[in-house]
Amino acid sequence: MRAAFGREFRAQDVSRGGAYVIRRFDAGHVAYREMVLPAPLSFTKEPQGDLVVVSVVDGRVRRTLGREQGTFGAGDSFLGHVPGRPCSGSSAELHASAVTLPGELLARAAAIVEPRGDRPLRFTRHTPVDDRHTAHWDRVRAYARSVCDLGAEDVPLIVGPLAQLLAGAVLQVFPNTVAGHEPILADTRDATHSTAVRATAYIDDHAHTDIGLADIAGAAQVTPRALQYAFRRHLGTTPMAHLRRVRLAHAHAALKTADPLDGATVTGIAARWGFLHTSRFSAAYRAEYGRSPRETLHG
Structure with a gap:
């Protein structure tokens, strides 16, 4: 104790x-x-x-x-x-x-x-x-x-x-002094297409590392809220949803090249790319690729 x-x-x-x-x-x-x-x-x-x-x-x-x-x-x-x-x-x-x-x-x-x-x-x-x-x-x-x-x-x-x-x-x-404030006008002005391009390039290069919204916004040189506006406006998604999709693509590539006889598993590959819940990963994978991750691994 x-x-x-x-x-x-x-x-x-x-x-x-x-x-x-x-x-x-x-x-x-x-x-x-x-x-x-x-x-x-x-x-x-x-x-x-x-x-x-x-x-x-x-x-x-x-x-x-x-x-x-x-x-x-x-x-x-x-x-x-x-x-x-x-x-x-x-x-x-x-x-x-x-x-x-x-x-x-x-x-x-x-x-x-x-x-x-x-x-x-x-x-x-x-x-x-x-x-x-x-x-x-x-x-x-x-x-x-x-x-x-x-x-x-x-x-x-x-x-x-x-x-x-x-x-x-x-x-x-928990009630506090900062939650609930309205965004400033500069956030909407910074929500440009070039902001989204800088952010997606950073995500592509760093998807294998432990990055979050603040890291991506810093790389794009805008606030996190401006980054979210840029993704909604120009890509129709959110920064974290885009990051998950990029990591899903990496997991797909790993499943295609992995050998289950060497001990590779869907759970292990999913966790390596940031997907904790195997069932949710499988659902997202099937929606994106039209087959289950297990079928890809054993195909």
């Missing part, structure tokens, strides 16, 4: 009964932790640069964050820690998960939502907007867990987009 939580962690009357589980997945940009802690526990966390979203499966948590206090039970999600503020609390018979994101990742996500940077990112409430947003976070968190099950080394092209997805979901789910 000390190795997982650091010296800030304190336990009270730790029982010998019950199973203690701490499972951690760390890919640099994002950390996912699941914990089952039967004993009454207390914790403190000094101001740091990360944000932690806690989702309670069972048990109860009391948390003090700045001047805000809260008690959370099964089905609740909340901000357990925000950058630059201390927190403390206690738990009893806790079964929960925690997603940890660095402050700089949130700042980049905020810049996508609000390119002007007129307001610093600050969370105005530490619980989701409503039940619908809580359900959205639960779906995103479940996807993070599925990546955790695979392991970062097996899905290198998924880890970066996963971190961006989680950061974007946090801005959607």
